[in-house]
Amino acid sequence: MIIPAEIPILMYHRVTNTDNKPSTVAVDRFRAQMQYLARHKFYTLTCSQLAEYISRGHLLPAKPVLITFDDGYRNNYEHAFPILQEFNFTATIFLVGNHIGKFNSWETNPSVPRYPLMNRSEIMEMAQTGIEFGSHSMSHKPLNQLSLTEAKKEIVQSKQFLEDLLGKEITSFSYPYNGYTPTIKEFVQESGYTVACTAGSGPRPLVQSRINDLFELRRIIIPYSCRLLEYKLRVSGFYLFFKDLGDKKRWFKKS
DSSP, X not given: OOOOOBOOEEEXXXXXXXXXXXXXXXXXXXXXXXXXXHHTTOEEEOHHHHHHHHHXXXXXXXXXXXXXXXXXXXXXXXXXXXXXXXXXXXXXXXXXXXXXXXXXXXXXXXXXXXXXXXXXXXXHHHHTTTOEEEEOOSSOOOGGGSOHHHHHHHHHHHHHHHHHHHXXXXXXXXXXXXXXXXXXXXXXXXXXXXXXXOSSOSSOOBTTOSOOXXXXXXXXXXXXXXXHXXXXXXXXXXXXXXXXHHHXXXXXXXX
């Protein structure tokens, strides 16, 4: 049996040494992860670059990998950005329009600290080096829990807001809280985006596939607990296959 390889699309949030929350990766650990990718000659793409390769039917570079960050925390600029530059890597960062230069005030869990988010000058500095910025909506509300009118407004207004901020077209989107439906996917596509990422749901994004769903690109979450051996498995190109296989076996045991 030949298992088709998948494109590792990695999902990060914060890179900092100030906490050990699941959505945080320590600075030294993040650097070790990037060093592993560099030593093994992975080729980083932005989300929009991947969409262009697939939509045009072009062959992908050898060992492609996508590095993505949700929310736009300032520690992405302070800690992750210098490491990405060190290894000449690119990435895609999804910003929350109403919160740029503010804090993650959408968090309702009191155990989650309030973190500062990047401001315009920090975003512009990163964009000038080739880091891609995409939309994570205007308010970070789960779109599948809003009315269709409100959900579409979040999608459309955040695109326009970020385009005005950056002076360039915004074509990548990330669903807050993984809250999406077929209708919301259609809204994203109709609004002029070319690609959208989920937080772990959807089909495996396959290297050799010309029919990848560009509006349901499945990411691999990199948690605080992810040590280098586990990281190697997550970027191997087969992680989601074996994860899904394990999930199915557990489901059959329960039934």
